[in-house]
Amino acid sequence: MSDVVEKTLTALPSLLSLDSQPGSGKLSSTSKLGNLIRGITELTSKHEEEKLIQRELSSIKEQVASPNTSMRQMKELMVRAIYCEMLGYEASFSYIHAIKLAQQGTVLEKRVGYLAVSLFLNESHELLLLLVNTVLKDLQSTNLIEVCMALTVVSQMFPKDMIPAILPLVEEKLTHPKEIIRRKAVLALYKFYLIAPNQVQHIHNKFRKALCDKDPGVMTASLHIYLQMIKENPEGYKDLTASFVTILKQVVGGKLPMDFNYHSVPAPWLQIQLLRILSLLGKDDQSTSEMMYEVLDESLRRAEMNHNITYAILYECVKSIYTIHPKAELLEKAAKCIGNFVLSPKINLKYLGLKALTYVVQQDANLALQHQLTIIECLDHSDLVIKRETLELLFRITNAQNVTVIVEKMLEFLRLSKDDYTTIDLVGKVAELWFIETMNTVFSLGGDMMQPDIPNSFLRLLSEGFDSTEEDRQLRLFAVDSYVSLLQGEPGRLPQRFLQVISWVLGEYSHLREGLEPATTLRLLAKLLDMKHTSSETKSWVLLAMSKLCEGPDCVSLAQELSERHGGSLDTVLRQRVQELRHLSEDAELRASVLPRDAAQEPLEVDSSLSFLDGFVSEALSAGAAPYKPPHQRQEELAQAKALSLEPYGLSLPISMSSCSLADRQSPTLLSMSSGLSGNSTDLSHKGGSTTLKLDGVKRVWGKDGYLAQKEPVEESAQVEVPSPLCSPSRQGGADSTHSQTPTPTPTPEPEKEKQQLASSLFVGLGSQSSVCLMGKSEQTPQRFRRKAKGQGSSSGASEQISNSHYSTQSTVDNLLCNNLLDSTVTSDLAVSTPEQTPQLSQEVATTNGTCDAEQDLIEETDPGNSPSLIRANSTVTADPPAHKDPDRPKDSCLSSHLPAELAGLSHSEIIPLCSSQNLDLSACHVQKEDALLLVIFIENSSDSDIECLLFLSQVSCVTDSPVEAVRSLSVSVYQYSLMVKRPAAHVALAGTASYHMALLTQSMLVSCFCLTSLLFLCLGRPLCVSTEEYGTLWLAFSQDTKQNLALLNDGQDPLTATLDVLKNKLQLHVVDIIGAEGIVACRLLQGQPCLMHCRVHAGSLAVWLRSPVPDLPDCLLYHCQRALQEH
């Protein structure tokens, strides 16, 4: 708008009385909008309002669509539509008309059109694309008002993809003669920078021009862009520091036009913007920071007036001073300034004071100490916002000593707060504080008895972190702090596992704590090495942590010293670690590559097949080394050789076995031992306690499916919870004693005392001893002492607790053992009891135990889905005839009569009971047919009514026609299944369920996991009849290869023939040929997979070499050969 027009028109407004005149609000009430607004205010209910607005909207809708509506009327309609939208009613039909108005209207209508667009649409609305042409046209207009309007709407919203279309035009405006246009152009570019930074990269130098603009408004606008760019890349703009400092100096010095003053403070917004920029530039950069000290000082000094705006500047100044490289003098002034905020009676300033304290307290904890009482007051402030901010502050100063009080306060607040977001945030913080603290307790109490999983998963959690990096940092920092203070105390009392965790965390994260010298940490860690009780495993954790930390000359000498002291250690691992430490401390580069910082969460690539050792292995083999044997094979051999007498350990071994699962047996020897023990279980539990194998804390944590994690938390919490009631009275008592010990001449009023006590518990452990403290020393010392006493109290309580839990665990184990080894029918009753019975049963058992742990265990035990180990143990025992005294023998003969006629002539295994319920008994046997192995299941109905039973077994196919069959009263029905195994394996388990209807109820029970071992192979294996030549060809073709020595039977004249005969009879092998001391044997599985065996008598034993195309077959066959020979 040209100045000429401006001047001519200045006189006009007074002549006009149209609705747009300033201050004419009341006049426009005659307009349609006015009628609408008045209409609404007269209404009494929401419902009436809704009706009125809907009427209004439909009328607007009708009018905007009418071709006769003029643009002027359209403007009026848009205003009404905006009003309706503001009230919360949708007027989306008007959006397109708003765009049309902006496009086609004259300037005044355009203005409303643009406004409506900016209010109706958001950045991602598709209609916005229709605005692009209008904006383009208006940017090229000669009418300044139109250009301004276009730039205004562009600065608020513009489709990202269309930026290139208008960018040149906007850029052009940066050199426009009118400052208002330049200013708006800068802001439009700022907007572009925010939504699409890449698009405006090439015009960075034009931004510099804007920064140097003679108009302060344009310059101020350009700072928005700079702040953003410097935030992202402070390094790139260091050269501008001097310019920013100069500008700030001029502003502070009052060099700007008076127009920019706000309540006689020169351009406060500009000042604040510059202070923000400077703090970004000066952060972690001493030389840049030095350039700004003077102007910051000046700003602090000038902002003296008691007005909100000066406080706003002061706050920003303080923040800058604490962000940039510190200067003592400035810090002192800033601290005083924060004091003014905190002590101000104005609540807004107090709030900002707390916020500032929160910001600086990590650098200067003493500042919080100075304002203890104010903080305590704020903690009880009636305004939740203040309270919340105080908690935030306390959160930052939490340490191991005040965590309990602070968490207590946070929880107190949580009870008051109703806001979800705050709750989420605060709960997170409480959890964070508690997490470390609780884990500390868990580690200290659980000690070395706990499962290795717990420390492992704790460390994993810590290293993987959560969603936010800042939270992770806080958590790790807190852990570091807490561990450092633990190590400074009496680390000798800490359990080994906890020490290992501490070492790892310190090694990994102690660099997060500023001001903590690596050498300090190293010395703390080195102390652990010298302690008598530190195990060598822990020592190697410690040394590894030290290798991570070794930095600087201090550390090198320390490493040297350590390597001299421990280099001669008998423990090779330790020696290696010490060597590593020494080398890594000397070579920083190597350390960085071997132990990169913060790399804990990065996955390591592990070559699990150890293929890099292939060369080594083949070399060793060719040099005559014995081939590798899988562990179970080795164990077999040991057992077979009977080289080791198991007698002294006889009792303890089955205990550890049964505490896992009997079915997990690897060795038949062990198994028969455990079953042999089944008779005298009471005796066993008694002796179990006195065996040398330590059973302390042995819980039933490993099941067939791995770690039984569910019950862990229960026990943990039980352990953790107990100490807290123990320690609170002790603290109470301590507090009382101080009270009586310090009879002050001027008695403090009671509430005041409370506050002081709260303060001392909140601020304990902050800052140095000599720091300013309102409590005075006399009170602080007993406080610390008290703390310590409390710690001891709780730990003694804890050890009590541990011994308690040992006791209960012990009894749990015993109970389990009893149950495990109970008479088999009882066991299977327990195992197959219907769901209704199960809890009740376990309840009963639990009651007799008196511990809830046991209940937990039992529920798991009897839960059919989870852990079928009991049953399996049972049937395994059955599958091992010599060790089993079969109570069901008479039943066998009676059931065998039920075998179908076509199977009656074939050989069948003994019939073993699977499971039973009140009325149903399930038994099974297998029958060998020429071409198949059949599993026959007998269902015996002992009730006096018919039961319909549906049997389902996994892995097998049913031969009998219908799987559903009514089992007649007091009769037996028979099912046949054909067994096929896909891969040979030493154990095959079959599982299934039987559902049956009885008394209208559908019930189901678990059909035992039917575990076939050697029998399976015996039944599936068939002789493979080949000639010696064929054998030779096959031998070369097979890849799977196993070598092993077997026992040679010495009862006959020819040991080789005798041995092979036994194998032939027992395992249905085909002896192809025997030549001298060598023999070749062949067999196949039912499905036809062959296995060849080459035997040679060598040094009193039989060296066998097996080959097969199937991976597990040689191992499997070998296993059965061993068993067969052993049983012979």
Add this chain to the structure above:
Amino acid sequence: MHSFTFHCVSPSCSDQSPLSFPQMQFMLLFSRQGKLRLQKWYVPLSDKERKKISRDLVQTILARKPKMCSFLEWRDLKIVYKRYASLYFCCAVEDQDNELITLEIIHRYVELLDKYFGSVCELDIIFNFEKAYFILDEFLLGGEAQETSKKNVLKAIEQADLLQEVIHVCIAV
């Protein structure tokens, strides 16, 4: 942990790359009765979200006592509000921002309205809300302070207004 950030609340911006936002995220004017008088959003949000936010905030702020602090934390934003007669002015800024300067932005806006309308009252804003928007747009643009000189803002508004008058005159003639 609890990364429920305000920016991601909006479904309308979920498909975009993470953006930077202006200092001020939105401004609301509402009456003591909880009626919205003005709303300006500087971040892209869906209608639904806008309604939810204004409803929540109006409720929260109206429940606060007069002597209480002018700032409050809401989600991950800082809300700065002030009551002028029967009208509440409320701004949302990021948590790290300077609350006091935001308070002064509100005050400066009220000064501008006062100067323009001549001792402004709630009715002026109700009946001439589009004017109130025009003034706001000259003062804050895209969530940032555009022009802090009172004189310059009013000059810009008056120029635009004057132009309107000229055209009105022309049409009338």
